[in-house]
Amino acid sequence: MNRATRPLFAATAIAAALAARSIAWAQDAETPDVIVTAERVPAATLASTPDAYVITDKDIRAVGAVFASDVLTLAPGVSLSATGPFGGATGVSIRGATDDKTLVLIDGVPVNDASQPEGGFDFGPLDLGDIAKIEVLTGPQGALWGSDAIGGVIAFTTAEPNGVSLEADGGSLDTGRVVASVGVSHQAWAFGVTAAGFTTAGVSAADTRNSYARFGLPGLRNSEPDGDQETTLDLRGRWAPSDAFQLDGQLRWSHARTDIDGFPPPAFLLSDTNDVQISDSLEAFLRARAQGPWGLQNELSVSSYDIERGDHGESGVFGFDARRQVYRWTVTKGADSDALSAIIGVERENTPANLSTGAKLDLGAASAFALARAKPLPPLTVLVGLRYDAPDRFRAQTTARVGATYALPLGFSLQGSFDQGFKTPTISETACDFCFAPPVPLRPEHAQGYDGGIGWRSSDNRLYARATVYALDLTDQLAFVDGRYINIARTRSRGVEVEGEAMLAWGFRVRATYSYTDAIDATTHLNLRRVPLNSGSASLFWTQGPLDAALSVRGEGADIDTDLDGFTPVVRGGFTVADLAGGYAVSKRVRLTARIANLANAHYEEAFGFGEPGRTFLLGVRLSE
Numbered sequence: 306m307n308r309a310t311r312p313l314f315a316a317t318a319i320a321a322a323l324a325a326r327s328i329a330w331a332q333d334a335e336t337p338d339v340i341v342t343a344e345r346v347p348a349a350t351l352a353s354t355p356d357a358y359v360i361t362d363k364d365i366r367a368v369g370a371v372f373a374s375d376v377l378t379l380a381p382g383v384s385l386s387a388t389g390p391f392g393g394a395t396g397v398s399i400r401g402a403t404d405d406k407t408l409v410l411i412d413g414v415p416v417n418d419a420s421q422p423e424g425g426f427d428f429g430p431l432d433l434g435d436i437a438k439i440e441v442l443t444g445p446q447g448a449l450w451g452s453d454a455i456g457g458v459i460a461f462t463t464a465e466p467n468g469v470s471l472e473a474d475g476g477s478l479d480t481g482r483v484v485a486s487v488g489v490s491h492q493a494w495a496f497g498v499t500a501a502g503f504t505t506a507g508v509s510a511a512d513t514r515n516s517y518a519r520f521g522l523p524g525l526r527n528s529e530p531d532g533d534q535e536t537t538l539d540l541r542g543r544w545a546p547s548d549a550f551q552l553d554g555q556l557r558w559s560h561a562r563t564d565i566d567g568f569p570p571p572a573f574l575l576s577d578t579n580d581v582q583i584s585d586s587l588e589a590f591l592r593a594r595a596q597g598p599w600g601l602q603n604e605l606s607v608s609s610y611d612i613e614r615g616d617h618g619e620s621g622v623f624g625f626d627a628r629r630q631v632y633r634w635t636v637t638k639g640a641d642s643d644a645l646s647a648i649i650g651v652e653r654e655n656t657p658a659n660l661s662t663g664a665k666l667d668l669g670a671a672s673a674f675a676l677a678r679a680k681p682l683p684p685l686t687v688l689v690g691l692r693y694d695a696p697d698r699f700r701a702q703t704t705a706r707v708g709a710t711y712a713l714p715l716g717f718s719l720q721g722s723f724d725q726g727f728k729t730p731t732i733s734e735t736a737c738d739f740c741f742a743p744p745v746p747l748r749p750e751h752a753q754g755y756d757g758g759i760g761w762r763s764s765d766n767r768l769y770a771r772a773t774v775y776a777l778d779l780t781d782q783l784a785f786v787d788g789r790y791i792n793i794a795r796t797r798s799r800g801v802e803v804e805g806e807a808m809l810a811w812g813f814r815v816r817a818t819y820s821y822t823d824a825i826d827a828t829t830h831l832n833l834r835r836v837p838l839n840s841g842s843a844s845l846f847w848t849q850g851p852l853d854a855a856l857s858v859r860g861e862g863a864d865i866d867t868d869l870d871g872f873t874p875v876v877r878g879g880f881t882v883a884d885l886a887g888g889y890a891v892s893k894r895v896r897l898t899a900r901i902a903n904l905a906n907a908h909y910e911e912a913f914g915f916g917e918p919g920r921t922f923l924l925g926v927r928l929s930e
Contacts, residue, residue: 342440342460342462343357343410343440343442343449343458343460344357344442344449344676344688345449345648345674345676345690346637346639346641346646346647346648346676346677346678346688356442356443356444356457356708356722356724356756356773357440357441357442357443358380358381358440358441358443358804359438359439359440359441360376360377360379360380360438360439360440360441361437361438362436362437362438362464364376364379365433365436365439367844367846367853367855367886368844368855368857368884368886369855369884369886369898369900369923370433371432371433371474371482371503372428372429372430372431372432372433373428373431373433373436373439373461374387374395374397374428374429374431375433376433376439377397377428377439377441377459378840378842378859379816379818379842379844379857380441380443380818381443381773381802381803381804381818381819381820381841382399382400382443382457382775382800382802382820382822383397383398383399383441383443383820384397384398384820384822384835384836384837384840384861385397385398385428385911386398386404386835386911386912387429387911387912387915387917388510388565388912388915389429389507389510389531389563389565389566389915389916390507390508390510390916390917390918391429391505391507391508391531391532391533391563392429392430392533392535392561392563392582393429393510393531393563393565393915394427394429394565394582395427395428395429395911396425396426396427396428396835397426397428397459398456398835398836399441399443399444399456399457399459400443400444400456400457400754400775400777400798400800400822400824401456401777401796401798401800401822401823401824401833401836402455402456402457402752402777402779402796402798402824403423403456403833404425404456404835405417405421405423405424405425405453405728406453406454406455406456406726406728406750406752406779407425407426407453407454407456407457407458407459408446408450408452408453408454408457408458408459409426409428409458409459409460409461410450410458410459410460410461411460411461411463411557411588412461412462412463412555412588412590413460413590413606413608414588414589414590414608414609414610414631415450415453415608415610415629415631415654416586416588416610416629417453417629418612418614418627419612419627419628419629419656419657419658419668419731419732420612420614420625420626420627420658420659420732420733421625421731421733422731422733422734422738422739423731423733423734424453424728424731424733427584429561429563430533430535430559430561430563430584431461431559432484432501432503432535432537432559434472434484434486434499434500434501434537435463435464435484435486435499435501435537435539435557436461436462436463436464437462437463437464437465438461438462439459439460439461439462440458440459440460440462441457441458441459441460442454442457442458442459442460443456443457443775443802444456444457444722444724444754444756444775444777445457445704445724445725445726445752445753445754445777446458446706446724446726447692447694447702447704447706447724447725447726447727447752448674448676448690448691448692448704448705448706448724448725449674449676449690449692449706451652451654451670451672451674451692451694451704452670452694452696452702452727452728452729452749453728454726455726455727455728455750455752455779456777463499463539463541463555463557464486464499465488465490465495465497465541465543466486466487466488466490466497466498466499466541467488467489467490467495467497468487468488468929468930469486469487469929469930470484470485470486470487470927470928470929470930471483471484471485471927471928471929472484472485472925472926472927472928473925473926474898474900474923474924474925475923475924475925476900476921476922476923476924477918477920477921477922477923478505478506478507478508478530478918478921479504479505479506480503480504480505480506480921480923481502481503481504481505482501482502482503482504482923482925483500483501483502484499484500484501484502485499485500485501486498486499486500490543492545493544493545493546494542494543494544494545495541495542495543496541496542496543497540497541497542498538498539498540498541499537499538499539500536500537500538500539501535501536501537501538502535502536502537503533503534503535503536504532504533504534504535505532505533506530506532507530507531507532507533507564508530508531508916508917508918509527509528509529509530509531509566509577509916510531510564510565510566510915510916511527511566511575511576511577511914511915511916512527512910512914512915512916514908514916517572517574517869520572520574520869520870522572522574527566527576527577527916528577529566529577530564531563531564531565531566532563532564533561533562533563533564534561534562534563535559535560535561535562536559536560536561537557537558537559537560538556538557538558538559539555539556539557539558540555540556540557541553541554541555541556542554542555548596549595549596550593550594550595550596551593551594551595552591552592552593552594553591553592553594554589554590554591554592555588555589555590556587556588556589557587557588557589558585558586558587558588559584559585559586559587560584560585561582561583561584562581562582562583563581563582563583564579564580564581565578565580565581565582565616565618566578566580567580567618568870568871573870573871574869574870575869575870575871575914575915576869578618579618580616580617580618581616581617581618582614582615582616582617583614583615583617584612584613584614584615585612585613585614586610586611586612586613587609587610587611587612588608588609588610589608589609589610590606590607590608590609591606591607591608592604592605592606593605593606597636599638600638600639601636601637601638602636602637602638603634603635603636604633604634604635604636604637605633605634606631606632606633606634607630607631607632607633608630608631608633609628609629609630609631610628610629611626611627611628611629612626612627612628613625613626614626623661625658625659625661626658626659627656627657627658627659627732628655628656628657628658629654629655629656630654630655630656631652631653631654632652632653632654633650633651633652634650634651634652635648635649635650636648636649636650639678641678643680644679644680644681645677645678645679645680646677646678647675647676647677647678648675648676648677649673649674649675649676650673650674650675651671651672651673651674652670652671652672652673652674653669653670653671653672654669654670654671654672655667655669656668656669656732658732658733660732660733660736660738661738661739662738664736666732666735666736667697668696668697668698668729668731668732668735669696669697670694670695670696670697670729671694671695672692672693672694672695673692673693674690674691674692674693675690675691675692676688676689676690676691676706677689677690683712684711684712684713685709685710685711685712686709686710686711687707687708687709688706688707688708688709688722689706689707689708690705690706690707691703691704691705691706692704692705694727696729696749698729698735699729699730699747699748699749700748700749702727702729702749704725704726704727705723705724705725706722706723706724706725707722707723707724708720708721708722708723708724709721709722715761716761716762716763716764717759717760717761718759718760718761718762719757719758719759719760720757720758720759720760720771720773721755721756721757721758722754722755722756723753723754723755724753724754724755725751725752725753725754726751726752726753726754727749727750727751727752728749728750728752729749730747730748730749730783730790734747734783734790735747737789737790740788740789740790741788741789742787742788742789743789744789744790745789745790745791747783747790747791747792748781748792749781750779750780750781750782750783750792751779751780751781752777752778752779752780753777753778754775754776754777754778755775755776756773756774756775756776757773757774757775758771758772758773758774758802759771759772760772766808767807767808768805768806768807768808769805769806769807770803770804770805770806771803771804771805772801772802772803773801773802773803774800774801775798775799775800775801775802776797776798776799777797777798777799778795778796778797778798778827779794779795779796779797780795781795782794782795782796793828794826794827794828795826795827795828796824796825796826796827796833797824797825797827798822798823798824798825798833798836799823800820800821800822800823800824801819801820801821802818802819802820802821803818803819803820804816804817804818804819805817805818811847811849812847812848812849813845813846813847814845814846814847814848815843815844815845815846816843816844816846817841817842817843817844818841818842818843819839819840819841820839820840820841821838821839822836822837822838822840823838824836831865832864832865833865834864834865834866834867834874835864835865835866835877835912836864836865837861837862837863837864837879838862838863838864839860839861839862839879840860840861840862841859841860842857842858842859842860843857843858844856844857844858845857851889851890851891852887852888852889852890853887853888854885854886854887854888855885855886855887856883856884856885857883857884857885857886858881858882858883859881859882859883860879860880860881860882861879861880862879863876863877863878863879864876864877865877866912866913866914867913868913868914869913869914875913877910877912877913878909878910880907880909880910881907882903882904882905882907882909882917883903883904883905884900884901884902884903884904885900885901885904886898886899886900886901887899887900888927894928894929894930895926895927895928896926896927896929897924897925897926897927898923898924898925898926898927899922899923899924899925900922900923900925901920901921901922902918902920902921902922902923903917903918903919903920903921904920905920906919906920907919
């Protein structure tokens with residue numbers, strides 16, 4: 306075990322011991338109503354949903370999270386790499402798959418960046434000011450969502466404002482944040498607006514403590530702070546003139562201006578630069594739901610995600626833009642409590658984006674899918690899905706999903722699933738943008754995942770635990786070799802995920818996760834980049850009257866990364882970092898908050914060469930009516 310991660314696992318063990326000791330003092334627990342919607346057929350409980358993890362707005366508020374990257378590592382099997390702490394490009398890897406193989410949804414709208422060479426999503430600027438729930442589905446989910454969902458799916462659900470609220474925070478590094486929302490929510494109609502703004506002077510994205518001696522530049526250091534300014538505006542409405550019909554829509558605009566560091570000449574090593582990255586995105590959807598005959602629920606939606614991003618720096622100005630439009634019609638029958646529930650649907654996706662030359666290319670696809678959840682026996686729940694995708698420029702793909710949960714006596718349950726996934730080459734890969742060798746024909750990447758686990762929940766719902774063993778195999782993985790993209794790589798991940806939660810005595814609650822991820826290139830047998838072998842988190846929550854607090858500890862073991870030249874393999878050391886957040890409810894309408902990040906003032910890196918702040922604090926107030 307890496308020395309840097311020992312405190313984390315010691316804290317997890319202590320928390321587990323406290324949980325066991327607290328059973329005798331337990332009072333009635335509150336069971337939250339968690340609806341898992343990313344599974345297409347909504348599930349009312351996590352117990353019947355293999356490979357799902359939910360982060361609620363309660364969790365987000367408890368730990369004082371500002372950005373998505375602050376809470377995603379609470380989910381098992383998820384690792385994060387950030388090239389700078391504030392607004393720096395941030396990728397999320399699930400079960401060892403590279404971060405471009407995580408499909409990201411906001412209110413069901415795919416928001417992966419089609420203008421990015423590998424098609425990943427940047428979590429760095431995603432503010433949580435309007436987010437009500439985050440669902441993480443681990444393992445290939447091609448049968449549910451089509452392309453890109455090889456490692457898994459992360460689905461964000463935004464909140465429907467009801468009333469007036471204002472949040473304001475300020476603290477270290479000249480950091481300030483404001484979130485304001487106003488809305489009216491009735492059964493027949495709703496309308497609301499949420500606005501969030503964030504600014505900070507930041508710290509140097511390039512790590513000031515890295516030595517350049519091995520590159521012959523011992524005197525080179527980084528000290529220039531890299532600031533970040535972000536704005537999010539969310540406008541949404543809903544109209545339901547009857548129980549049989551509902552119309553809802555949303556516009557969500559985000560803007561980010563982030564100072565970044567690069568690889569300037571003549572050394573071409575990561576160091577201070579005056580580069581700036583600017584991005585604007587607009588997510589929108591319009592959705593109609595109508596009750597049909599025989600209890601069929603019809604849903605027709607059109608959605609769009611537009612993104613424009615530009616890098617302005619010493620190497621010039623580079624701008625990219627892309628649009629993803631999805632037209633979707635689904636028919637649903639049954640609910641989670643029924644013996645049989647199912648959904649069928651068809652989709653059409655158009656994804657145009659520009660290349661470095663200014664030319665445009667469109668990669669569209671037509672799809673059809675079906676998914677059913679059945680309960681043939683009282684203790685058994687079975688989930689079966691099948692999807693057919695026909696990309697315009699590549700061979701059609703068929704993916705399947707089979708999952709099952711079997712309830713055992715004494716609160717135990719067995720879970721298992723088989724899932725397939727695929728990822729079509731991106732626009733940049735298809736056109737061989739930035740290549741300096743003739744392109745070759747490409748094939749979609751493919752994945753198969755298997756997992757099995759056991760879960761347990763106490764009869765009073767105060768204790769919960771689940772352990773999962775999984776395998777993930779990827780073939781035809783794309784790689785940039787000798788100046789062009791080719792299908793060459795095969796990767797393999799084997800791992801274990803453990804999670805648990807306990808309601809303790811005296812207002813305490815504990816949640817802990819641990820992940821063992823052995824991810825290698827099956828061709829070279831080398832470990833994959835930015836995938837730690839060991840990672841985990843432990844959070845202790847406390848509520849007593851008007852007071853609340855949360856201590857969160859997160860750790861990662863060492864992993865393989867790239868050196869300051871951007872090419873040479875290097876080992877990034879492991880780390881353990883702790884955060885403390887809390888609040889005091891002055892009244893029902895006023896709450897004071899405080900958060901100390903990096904409590905022990907640890908020096909650590911999410912990605913090699915990119916620094917993170919030392920100890921920082923935020924003080925704030927929450928007003929609501």
